[in-house]
Amino acid sequence: MNYRSCLFILTILFLVPISLADVNSPAYSLGTMQPVSSYTAHPGENKTVEFYIFNAYGNRISHIVLSVANNPDNLEIDLPPLGTNIWNISGIMTPVEENLYVEPLPIVEEQPANPPAGIYYLKATNITGFIPAKKAVATIKIPEDAPLGKSYELTINALAKWYGEAGTVQISQARPFSYTLLITAENYSETLYTPSGEEGGGWSLGLSNEMIFGILIGVLVIVILFQQFRPKKHR
């Protein structure tokens, strides 16, 4: 065995543990996709907004807790139910409070014909394949007296936590989802608004108020002039 062969074998021996260590390193991933951030809604509507959470690059289950982070108008918002699941984490039964959890699911080249329940396949613009994801839906109750034209701003926060960490400092990830809801009427209507405050409609003279006033004054002046210069009848 020559010098180069020995060097090659030594290199392989050093590389293998490093590769294994890298594979076994915990990777805590939080991926999200928000398809729409601006909605229209009408007074009294229960508006649903949605976003997706995926775990395509991690190797630990992401436990997700959702909360309303910003809601200045105190809208009534229903999130997916918060519940307590019991997880067997390395032999220890651990109660975990979460709205949903997302297992590590790698990117797939093709969408399966029979996708697992609750899994959606997302197409990102800059990767090949599809990302398996779970969908979170929030329902926002629009007040009956919500003024037309008003924009409501709100933020829903997703906090991802992982278990099995051994350090003195625990790691978590957060992701905010901001929404704008513009209040519009439920049915379409369109009428001409006039400066006098009355909504016009139907046939229009096409004359401004000033023009009509001027014409009436002109008529009045002509009538008065003719009355003044009318010859007197002599009986």
Place this chain on the structure above:
Amino acid sequence: MNSGRIAIGLLIILAFAIMLMVKTTTLPNAYAASNSNQSTTASVTVNGFVSITLTGGTITFGNLDPGVNDSRATNAPLLVRVDNATNVPVMGYINGSVFTDGGSNSFVVGNMKLNITGNSTAINASCNTARCSYTLTPSWVFNETAPLGTGHKGEYFWNYISVPEGQAPTTYNANVRICGQQTGAMQCN
């Protein structure tokens, strides 16, 4: 000539003039348009993907003496990686909780500092800007642009801690939260 009849005649002429004015201002032209432009709207929404992965996600400082300054974490640095699926510019914020033993002993998370490097080579905790310190409120730490290309963009977070003088001997735990947001569209809090 009867002036009253003249006045009536003028009024009739005036009425015709008004009708003519109305006609010219409201009725459409009888000619067919030589060309016509109409428009409609088209919209498309590009979905915003944000994916961040933390590798080696624990931070352990081991056993330290009170009064020690800038002692580096004993485990590998925390790799914060913006994944390939991300298709929007991403800003990252970090904050932490108070170090506590679960009882009455604690010290502030500001005793913990970080250095952020683009490679896995450690450097000393020399950075004292807001970007390099933990606070109770999120502070900006990284800003990655999109598209991200073929490789992951990542930063190594090297963590350091200083233990206050006279700190009671016990085990202290804290939480570190990393918040990633689409630049300009969301708000970490």
